[in-house]
Amino acid sequence: MKHATFTAQLQTILKQRNMLFPIVVILGVSQVLLILLLFWKDDRPIFMPPVLDKPFSIHGSSYSASYYEQMGLFLANLLLTKTAETAEHQHQLLFKYVDPELLGVFKRDLMDEVETLKKDNAGYVFYPTEIKVNLGNHSVLIKGERHTYVGTQRIDVSK
Numbered sequence: 001m002k003h004a005t006f007t008a009q010l011q012t013i014l015k016q017r018n019m020l021f022p023i024v025v026i027l028g029v030s031q032v033l034l035i036l037l038l039f040w041k042d043d044r045p046i047f048m049p050p051v052l053d054k055p056f057s058i059h060g061s062s063y064s065a066s067y068y069e070q071m072g073l074f075l076a077n078l079l080l081t082k083t084a085e086t087a088e089h090q091h092q093l094l095f096k097y098v099d100p101e102l103l104g105v106f107k108r109d110l111m112d113e114v115e116t117l118k119k120d121n122a123g124y125v126f127y128p129t130e131i132k133v134n135l136g137n138h139s140v141l142i143k144g145e146r147h148t149y150v151g152t153q154r155i156d157v158s159k
Contacts, residue, residue, distance in 0.1 A: 049070045049073075050074065053070060056070065063135075063138075065133040069131050072140030073131070077126065078090045080124060081124055081126045082117070082123065083122075084123065091107075091111075091114070095107065122148060124148055126144055127146075128143070128144035129144045130142070130144070145158070146159075
């Protein structure tokens with residue numbers, strides 16, 4: 001009796017093993033393929049503007065014009081609209097987007113500007129009037145007016 005029960009259970013276990021074996025092999029092969037594909041993956045960071053006004057697309061290494069436009073406006077705002085109180089924080093945000101090779105010179109120029117803003121109790125406001133995106137060389141040209149204020153008095157408007 002025990003021998004018959006043992007044989008029946010053994011047959012059930014063997015059927016289950018035979019049914020699950022192909023599934024285990026397929027899962028194992030798929031894991032190996034995924035690991036191999038991970039080595040050939042082209043992984044690069046994509047910087048996103050904090051506010052998305054328009055839809056944009058990214059395909060491989062090409063970005064749509066609206067992406068460049070939104071990033072250009074975001075960076076121009078960080079660089080060109082500031083007060084003595086907000087300048088240092090804005091510069092810290094801006095440094096994340098600067099090429100490390102240029103960072104030293106860029107920091108020095110911006111720190112000089114912060115000292116001038118603090119000394120004069122000044123501030124800038126930039127109003128963009130025209131945006132041109134060049135997809136060929138991955139650049140954005142933003143034209144506009146930069147108003148300079150000392151205290152509450154506007155003293156200069158530059159383009």
